[in-house]
Amino acid sequence: DAKTTQPPSMDCAEGRAANLPCNHSTISGNEYVYWYRQIHSQGPQYIIHGLKNNETNEMASLIITEDRKSSTLILPHATLRDTAVYYCIVPTRGSARQLTFGSGTQLTVLP
Amino acid sequence: EPEVTQTPSHQVTQMGQEVILRCVPISNHLYFYWYRQILGQKVEFLVSFYNNEISEKSEIFDDQFSVERPDGSNFTLKIRSTKLEDSAMYFCASSEEGHLRGGYTFGSGTRLTVV
Numbered sequence: 001d002a003k004t005t006q007p008p009s010m011d012c013a014e015g016r017a018a019n020l021p022c023n024h025s026t027i028s029g030n031e032y033v034y035w036y037r038q039i040h041s042q043g044p045q046y047i048i049h050g051l052k053n054n055e056t057n058e059m060a061s062l063i064i065t066e067d068r069k070s071s072t073l074i075l076p077h078a079t080l081r082d083t084a085v086y087y088c089i090v091p092t093r094g095s096a097r098q099l100t101f102g103s104g105t106q107l108t109v110l111p
Numbered sequence: 112e113p114e115v116t117q118t119p120s121h122q123v124t125q126m127g128q129e130v131i132l133r134c135v136p137i138s139n140h141l142y143f144y145w146y147r148q149i150l151g152q153k154v155e156f157l158v159s160f161y162n163n164e165i166s167e168k169s170e171i172f173d174d175q176f177s178v179e180r181p182d183g184s185n186f187t188l189k190i191r192s193t194k195l196e197d198s199a200m201y202f203c204a205s206s207e208e209g210h211l212r213g214g215y216t217f218g219s220g221t222r223l224t225v226v
Contacts, residue, residue, distance in 0.1 A: 034211060034213065038154070041148075041200060041220070042219055043115070043204070043218050043219050043220050044146075044217050045217065046205075048217055049212060050212070069151075091211055097142065097159045097166060097167060097209060097211065098159065098169075099146075099156060099169055099211065101154035102153065103153060
């Protein structure tokens with residue numbers, strides 16, 4: 001498995017960009033990076049995924065370093081509703097459908 | 112926006128009793144999953160299901176667990192003889208495609224309390 005490392009917690013001011021880092025130094029060439037979030041014990045919510053190019057959707061942007069050993073999820077204008085645990089996931093090798101959640105980063109958006 | 116619906120939102124059961132947790136996946140999705148989260152712990156994969164068969168299951172998903180798609184809309188998780196340690200949030204998810212790149216949609220969960 002490609003292990004991921006995330007800071008346990010971060011704060012961000014409302015309206016500012018939230019930049020959530022993730023290290024995945026053992027990722028292999030064809031493994032994707034996925035980001036999900038979980039708002040206060042609700043079901044996890046898919047945010048974005050990427051392989052090597054930067055990706056953007058209506059929720060966030062994903063920046064992956066050229067060596068693919070780390071990535072950053074960017075919420076461009078964080079709101080109070082973005083307070084959640086954010087999970088960076090590199091799926092279990094050999095399992096096409098299984099998400100392995102770690103401890104994630106607790107992002108708190110402050111008013 | 113389409114949702115995965117789970118019922119009940121909270122279930123309390125006595126140890127040793129059978130429980131059935133119900134899920135209505137998104138209508139055009141073909142792949143279904145159950146995950147659980149014990150209070151204060153990580154979200155854990157239980158099982159994936161496609162074409163009326165289990166595709167993958169974790170070590171947690173032992174003989175006391177079973178899944179079924181009894182009709183065209185429901186997807187159920189049965190726990191045959193509940194134990195105290197089965198107390199957790201159980202999340203159902205579905206996806207249109209059979210790989211992670213399609214993104215999974217999770218329901219809001221059923222909180223199971225075994226007493």
